[in-house]
Amino acid sequence: MALMSDQDRAFFAENGYVLLPGFYDVEADINPILRDIHTIIGLTATRHGVTLERVPYSPETFDSGYDRLIAHDRAIGGEIYDLVKQIPAFLRLISHPRADALFRDIRGTDISGIGAASYGIRIDNPMEDKFRSHWHQEFLFQPQSLDGIVFWTPLAEVTEDMGPVIVLPKSHKDGLCIYSRGTTYADKQGAYQIGIHDEDKVVARYEHIAPLTRPGDLLLMDFLTIHGSGWNRSGRARWSVQNRFFNYADPVGMKVGWKASITTGTDVESVFPDNFVKGGA
Numbered sequence: 001m002a003l004m005s006d007q008d009r010a011f012f013a014e015n016g017y018v019l020l021p022g023f024y025d026v027e028a029d030i031n032p033i034l035r036d037i038h039t040i041i042g043l044t045a046t047r048h049g050v051t052l053e054r055v056p057y058s059p060e061t062f063d064s065g066y067d068r069l070i071a072h073d074r075a076i077g078g079e080i081y082d083l084v085k086q087i088p089a090f091l092r093l094i095s096h097p098r099a100d101a102l103f104r105d106i107r108g109t110d111i112s113g114i115g116a117a118s119y120g121i122r123i124d125n126p127m128e129d130k131f132r133s134h135w136h137q138e139f140l141f142q143p144q145s146l147d148g149i150v151f152w153t154p155l156a157e158v159t160e161d162m163g164p165v166i167v168l169p170k171s172h173k174d175g176l177c178i179y180s181r182g183t184t185y186a187d188k189q190g191a192y193q194i195g196i197h198d199e200d201k202v203v204a205r206y207e208h209i210a211p212l213t214r215p216g217d218l219l220l221m222d223f224l225t226i227h228g229s230g231w232n233r234s235g236r237a238r239w240s241v242q243n244r245f246f247n248y249a250d251p252v253g254m255k256v257g258w259k260a261s262i263t264t265g266t267d268v269e270s271v272f273p274d275n276f277v278k279g280g281a
């Protein structure tokens, strides 16, 4: 079976993103992750001595009790956030043979990579905007290869009010933006202080698209496509998987040395000195 139609391939090249409905096999690839998340929530509650009345596992109720657990103690949510990234079925998904083959095929390479700390499971809680990703291009924060691709896939159906990820079509064509630190996002922590310089003006140049997705669907985003989190105003956490492939054979990746995610301490201002406004202003 072809991994992607010619039409989707052309759409991705032109728009810098594409949605591939039903790319993964939900039963084989997604549900085992959900089952383990359900169990881990239960075990974490037990570890903290919290009694949770829970709906038994089903793909629709995999996070049953999670909302009450974080209402009791938000720090337990942080613990779960770290634990679910260690689920074997999740680690299988991020290096799924079909996903790897798709990346190699799109980029015409026979040597792909998965950057250190370049993958995870987002849990975007309702009304909690602190951990939203503001507008960015992946390559600045994951300096692995210029032609890298974000693979974004939901663990639960994403509805409009859950604040789907927002994509700016064709923004990849304008290259790596100029960024600044400590301006718009001066009140944020560490790497989150970095934002696109003159962000409002830049993002106003493009259309904004927020695709609705369901488990099994795969959203691809070019490493240069500007995107950001929506606002979750629903009553349920938005659970989603992010992983990324890069191309070792890309000359820009080779030049910068295929660096790990900024979250591991990569100093992106020294990797991209020409893409930062001097003096932070």
Ligand SMILES: O=C(O)CCC(=O)C(=O)O
Pocket (backbone or CB within 6 Å): 122, 133, 138, 150, 151, 152, 164, 165, 227, 228, 229, 230, 240, 242
């Ligand atoms: O899911 C989101 O809100 C943001 C996702 C994102 O930035 C990414 O997958 O690279």
Ligand SMILES: [Fe+2]
Pocket (backbone or CB within 6 Å): 133, 136, 137, 138, 150, 227
């Ligand atoms: Fe991103």
